[in-house]
Amino acid sequence: xxxxxxxxxxxxxxxxxxxxxxxxxxxxxxxxxxxxxPSNFVDDAEEQAFSVIVQALARFEESRHDDxxxxxEQYLAARETRMRRISAACTQALGLNEQCVDARLIMVxxxxxxxxxxxxxxxxxxxxxxxxxxxxxxxxxxDAWADVFVRxxxxxxxxxxxxxxxxxxxxxxxxxxxDLLALAPLDTLGARFTYALTLARLEDEEGFxxxxxxxxxxxxxxxxxxRALLMYKLGRMPAARRALRGYDRLCAGGAYILLxxxxxxxxxxxxxxxxxxxxxxxxxxxxxxxxxxxxxxDFVGWASQQPGFYDSAVAYCERNGLDWRS
Amino acid sequence: xxxxPQREDYQRLGLRFANSLSTASPTxxxxxxxxxxxxxxxxxxxxxxxxxxxxxxxxxxxxxxxxYELPFATDEEAEQIIARGHALLDExxxxxxxxxDALRMKAAAEHPSFExxxxxxxxxxxxxxxxxxxxxxxxxxxxxxxERAQLAASIAMRPYVRWVATQAEQALICGRNKEALRWAHIxxxxxxxxxxxxxxxxxxxxxxxxxxxxxDALTMASKTHPHxxxxxxxWTQIARMAIAYKRYDLTEAAQLFDQLARTYxxxxxxxxxxxxxxxxxxxxxxxxxxxxxxxxxxxxxxTVLLQEGRDPDGRGALGSWVANQxxxxxxxxxxxxxxxxxxxxxxxxxxxxxxxxxxx
Numbered sequence: 265x266x267x268x269x270x271x272x273x274x275x276x277x278x279x280x281x282x283x284x285x286x287x288x289x290x291x292x293x294x295x296x297x298x299x300x301x302p303s304n305f306v307d308d309a310e311e312q313a314f315s316v317i318v319q320a321l322a323r324f325e326e327s328r329h330d331d332x333x334x335x336x337e338q339y340l341a342a343r344e345t346r347m348r349r350i351s352a353a354c355t356q357a358l359g360l361n362e363q364c365v366d367a368r369l370i371m372v373x374x375x376x377x378x379x380x381x382x383x384x385x386x387x388x389x390x391x392x393x394x395x396x397x398x399x400x401x402x403x404x405x406x407d408a409w410a411d412v413f414v415r416x417x418x419x420x421x422x423x424x425x426x427x428x429x430x431x432x433x434x435x436x437x438x439x440x441x442x443d444l445l446a447l448a449p450l451d452t453l454g455a456r457f458t459y460a461l462t463l464a465r466l467e468d469e470e471g472f473x474x475x476x477x478x479x480x481x482x483x484x485x486x487x488x489x490x491r492a493l494l495m496y497k498l499g500r501m502p503a504a505r506r507a508l509r510g511y512d513r514l515c516a517g518g519a520y521i522l523l524x525x526x527x528x529x530x531x532x533x534x535x536x537x538x539x540x541x542x543x544x545x546x547x548x549x550x551x552x553x554x555x556x557x558x559x560x561x562d563f564v565g566w567a568s569q570q571p572g573f574y575d576s577a578v579a580y581c582e583r584n585g586l587d588w589r590s
Numbered sequence: 591x592x593x594x595p596q597r598e599d600y601q602r603l604g605l606r607f608a609n610s611l612s613t614a615s616p617t618x619x620x621x622x623x624x625x626x627x628x629x630x631x632x633x634x635x636x637x638x639x640x641x642x643x644x645x646x647x648x649x650x651x652x653x654x655x656x657x658y659e660l661p662f663a664t665d666e667e668a669e670q671i672i673a674r675g676h677a678l679l680d681e682x683x684x685x686x687x688x689x690x691d692a693l694r695m696k697a698a699a700e701h702p703s704f705e706x707x708x709x710x711x712x713x714x715x716x717x718x719x720x721x722x723x724x725x726x727x728x729x730x731x732x733x734x735x736x737e738r739a740q741l742a743a744s745i746a747m748r749p750y751v752r753w754v755a756t757q758a759e760q761a762l763i764c765g766r767n768k769e770a771l772r773w774a775h776i777x778x779x780x781x782x783x784x785x786x787x788x789x790x791x792x793x794x795x796x797x798x799x800x801x802x803x804x805x806d807a808l809t810m811a812s813k814t815h816p817h818x819x820x821x822x823x824x825w826t827q828i829a830r831m832a833i834a835y836k837r838y839d840l841t842e843a844a845q846l847f848d849q850l851a852r853t854y855x856x857x858x859x860x861x862x863x864x865x866x867x868x869x870x871x872x873x874x875x876x877x878x879x880x881x882x883x884x885x886x887x888x889x890x891x892x893t894v895l896l897q898e899g900r901d902p903d904g905r906g907a908l909g910s911w912v913a914n915q916x917x918x919x920x921x922x923x924x925x926x927x928x929x930x931x932x933x934x935x936x937x938x939x940x941x942x943x944x945x946x947x948x949x950x
Binding site: 378379380383384430431432433436466467496497499555558560563566 | 703704705712761763764765766767768769799800835836837838840894898899900901902906907908910911
């Protein structure tokens with residue numbers, strides 16, 4: 265989540281509303297001034313609360329930088345502190361504005377509950393927001409994301425869709441992703457990636473092909489992995505082999521990450537940013553696909569036996585000085 | 591109802607015996623048949639039979655060994671039982687190279703993964719169907735009277751029904767749910783009486799695909815069938831509970847759990863344990879309907895539903911939720927006993943390495 269940008273945008277809009285209709289140029293200038301020092305432009309409790317979240321998220325990210333140097337025990341301790349701190353920040357934000365959606369969302373995500381309980385909490389939050397503020401609308405721009413004040417609610421939905429995948433509730437995951445794509449067709453949050461995995465798990469080839477066509481068949485790690493899983497599940501082995509080759513060829517480290525999964529921590533509050541085609545992309549896709557891969561118990565074994573796949577994983581590992589656990 | 595190898599052996603030889611009496615007068619025939627039951631029990635081999643019948647007799651013996659005795663054997667006994675089972679199956683195949691039950695049971699032990707066993711079944715299924723159909727036509731033609739011919743035809747097709755039923759189960763385990771449904775429906779079309787309760791596998795699969803309509807259609811179809819029991823078997827009830835859970839209708843899921851607990855004795859304990867057992871190698875074990883054993887069996891097959899999803903306890907999302915539901919309905923003393931049991935099992939698994947999986 266690009267929290268600071270959102271804050272700048274929110275504050276600029278609020279200030280410009282106060283000033284009356286600004287020209288495009290004047291608005292751009294205002295935005296520059298806000299970017300320089302947002303705190304000067306915080307006029308209400310809502311933005312105070314949001315600012316607290318923005319700062320907390322920045323600290324949260326910073327505190328992760330040294331994770332690689334920690335052993336398991338130290339890592340767990342550091343993680344606990346981190347989660348406790350961000351929860352405390354959420355409490356502080358909610359003290360300023362009890363409606364702060366991002367604070368409520370992060371509170372749920374950072375809490376130490378099972379994925380099942382988390383799903384229930386996110387579902388409850390989404391319903392409450394709908395009750396309090398009405399349904400999310402695509403708005404004049406035709407994309408709800410364009411309204412910066414609606415974005416937190418889209419994040420809640422996207423987190424809910426992922427929680428549904430994590431707890432094997434795929435019809436619910438599907439309908440949440442469908443809603444998100446209808447409300448925000450540009451899909452800045454990448455609900456379509458969750459959707460692709462969901463359709464693979466439900467073995468919905470027609471749905472997957474529709475989504476793939478919507479994506480102009482450009483694909484990425486989620487799409488390639490989902491297609492390989494889908495074809496494997498449908499027992500269409502030549503197509504599954506082709507899809508797996510595509511995944512291996514087009515996703516940096518894709519083969520490696522499938523054979524050597526890496527722990528990815530809870531998304532706070534949404535999927536981390538990644539460069540298209542990067543190893544991070546493959547890592548996030550494989551992480552999100554984990555429950556579906558586990559439900560297809562021989563998929564990884566099958567993949568590693570396909571010509572070139574294992575070698576490709578080893579080669580990537582060596583080229584990048586990564587670990588290989590046997 | 592399930593495939594009962596002993597009963598099927600009895601039926602096969604009974605049919606052949608009856609056919610051999612067709613030239614006798616009705617009184618002679620009645621008298622001769624009166625002795626059949628005794629001869630079957632005491633001196634099976636003295637009864638008239640083909641090589642295929644002999645092979646099936648060996649399969650029945652192996653099934654008894656592997657499916658019904660092995661789970662209760664000590665480690666030392668287990669090795670002997672497995673060796674004896676394999677020898678019986680080898681002998682069956684040497685008598686009848688197309689003894690598909692024996693071939694399938696051997697393959698179950700020999701294939702290293704679900705995937706490779708499934709592929710083996712998939713590759714052979716057309717041939718199995720062709721052979722069984724040929725045998726069915728021959729067997730029916732050799733019988734007098736419609737009823738006998740029907741039974742003969744049904745028995746001749748059973749190895750194929752078991753083949754595709756196993757294929758459906760394996761597909762489900764492999765995460766190939768649409769394939770599982772396809773094979774389950776082929777089994778149901780081939781044997782409309784559903785002798786092997788393949789619809790139970792289909793019920794779990796519909797839950798995997800979260801296809802409530804499909805599950806409704808399945809139970810409606812069996813409702814109109816005179817031979818099947820009502821759709822309150824453990825498999826269908828677990829499937830319904832899973833679908834409610836997946837909808838996040840936890841109130842309904844809890845009600846469905848309570849309904850299940852009223853249908854089966856000691857259900858809460860079984861749901862806390864959630865034992866995973868080796869599948870029957872001949873076919874799903876024949877146990878008494880609505881018995882505790884039946885629920886244990888259904889829960890073991892429902893592992894694919896229970897253990898799916900992330901869960902800190904490693905029980906899967908639904909598995910964890912329903913175990914908690916069950917635990918909340920049990921007194922502290924029973925929970926303590928179950929915890930001690932689980933610990934003993936974990937220690938046992940630790941000392942014996944991996945779980946004893948089937949006959950491999």
